Amino acid sequence: MPKLKFRFVFYITAMLIVYSATTAIAQQYVIENTITGMQLPVSFAFLPNNNVIVTLKQSSAKIYNTNNTEISTFWNFADSLNSQTEQGVLGVTLDPLYSSNRYIYIYYVHSFPPNSQSNHRLRVVRFTENNNTGTNPFIVFDYLAGTIGGNHVGGNLNIGRDGKLYITIGETGVQSNAQLLTNPRGKILRLNPDGTIPSDNPFYDDGNPVSGNDDRIWVYGLRNSFDFCISPFNDSIYATENGPTDNDEINFIRKGKNYGWPVCSGYCTPFNPAYRQPMTIFSSPLLPALTGIIIYNGSLMPELNNKIIAASSNTHVNGYIYRCDPGNAPFYDTIVSKSQLADLRGISDLAQGPDGNIYALGILSGILYKIGPNTSSVQENSLPLGFLLEQNYPNPFNPVTKINFSIYPQESGIKPQIVKLSVFDVLGKESAVLVNSVLRPGNYSVEWNAAGFPCGVYFCSLSTGEKSLQKKMVLIK
Known part of the structure; x- marks a missing residue:
């Protein structure tokens, strides 16, 4: 023990x-x-x-x-x-x-x-x-x-x-x-x-x-x-x-x-x-x-x-x-x-x-x-009950990496939400928008091909409304 x-x-x-x-x-x-x-x-x-x-x-x-x-x-x-x-x-x-x-x-x-x-x-x-x-x-x-x-x-x-x-x-x-x-x-x-x-x-x-x-x-x-x-x-x-x-x-x-x-x-x-x-x-x-x-x-x-x-x-x-x-x-x-x-x-x-x-x-x-x-009720027009951004894989990568994320449902039904998945450089500049659309609860997978980007540190951001999650990514060449 x-x-x-x-x-x-x-x-x-x-x-x-x-x-x-x-x-x-x-x-x-x-x-x-x-x-x-x-x-x-x-x-x-x-x-x-x-x-x-x-x-x-x-x-x-x-x-x-x-x-x-x-x-x-x-x-x-x-x-x-x-x-x-x-x-x-x-x-x-x-x-x-x-x-x-x-x-x-x-x-x-x-x-x-x-x-x-x-x-x-x-x-x-x-x-x-x-x-x-x-x-x-x-x-x-x-x-x-x-x-x-x-x-x-x-x-x-x-x-x-x-x-x-x-x-x-x-x-x-x-x-x-x-x-x-x-x-x-x-x-x-x-x-x-x-x-x-x-x-x-x-x-x-x-x-x-x-x-x-x-x-x-x-x-x-x-x-x-x-x-x-x-x-x-x-x-x-x-x-x-x-x-x-x-x-x-x-x-x-x-x-x-x-x-x-x-x-x-x-x-x-x-x-x-x-x-x-x-x-x-x-x-x-x-x-x-x-x-x-x-x-x-x-x-x-x-x-x-x-x-x-x-x-x-x-x-x-x-x-x-x-x-x-x-x-x-x-x-x-x-x-x-x-x-x-x-x-x-x-x-x-x-x-x-x-x-x-x-x-x-x-x-x-x-x-x-x-x-x-958790099956408890959520107020109408609220954000999703939760979401998860997984670490990209592979990481470090060259030039393609996979990003998995999950959106969790609200009360009783499956309600669509506007979800944005973006990539930012170390200066905070948005380098790529991978997802920007209404998504229903579920598991999602997106690939980012960074062949045209310089090597270095990037941040993947998953956001809905004012909520967001980030993961650090390293592009090597």
Whole structure:
């Protein structure tokens, strides 16, 4: 679990840029409480009947319905749990064949007696759900970590589109662990759901994780990658990563790659091909301590389709839920822009619900929030409820770049609006008008061919009435 980072010094100009680019999108969504009164919830998953299983850091996993009623204690770990510092009952995921096998996997830190200072075991247990309780516990993964400081244990787990179980584990506060191929710390692991090891793992040698390589390793060089998700559009994996005091990352996870910690935090400078660079970093003043992450895929909020949504465990001014727009289709291994999606802080996990809403789990508030589209009324003749200007791609460019933007609807109907998309040079002179017409709500894409313009810095401006958003562009030749 990432440490909560509190930072009170930042540049006013940077704050203004972040605010101007995010207020329009933030007001598109409403936030409601779904479940309240939980004690330090960490992770959650929806069951097929729309109930929710939630891990509670200091005790157990419980099942709730979305009417804010506790249904049952699924499993109580208290008699053999280490919940000190960042340890406890952590990740949870359902088997893709849950409807037939009723399997639920939970990651926690085991110790006996509870909270002992030694014999910490990082453990994944598979339970069989029966009448809302766990039965037949089967240990899928068990690693004797010994005496650890209690920080940077991860972590979450998911089953990929390949049917394999992926688990993220931090370096347990010992930086050198991340670069060692002989232990699972600072890694994302890949196992068969029964705990056996796939022979096509990148560092598989003898199938025995305690001799030679730890055959379970999928990627390494991570500090404390708290969460990750599998894209519903392809087999790509995206993971959040916490920097020491700065440079939180979102990483594109690829088989066998080294993500650089502790040699690199954030972008590796100078560039070193031995290390996979992050898709994006969150540096000062954005110090969110990233946690939950999803790829949205739903018709309720189509403007978010194939967008990366990442949450922050921090409670300070930049502890938001962020929208990150991937680029370089069809691989989607870069992020071309990021903006605030919702002003929710202290979030440990995210999930898309069966209803298409986004759900966010507040570890400190003890609340499961629902984030959905804003359908409240807007006054006649008002401006659009919101609009978004994405960063052009590629940037820098020569001579053609693509600019994507979105217009959001007003009350009840689809009302056209006059929208202007212009390009200005550094002196404020309008160099090009790309759009100046009535547009209905929707997503738009425009190309600008700057072949006849001198190289340098330009600004793209999207405006409606007195509202406007700007993005900086760099033309190179």
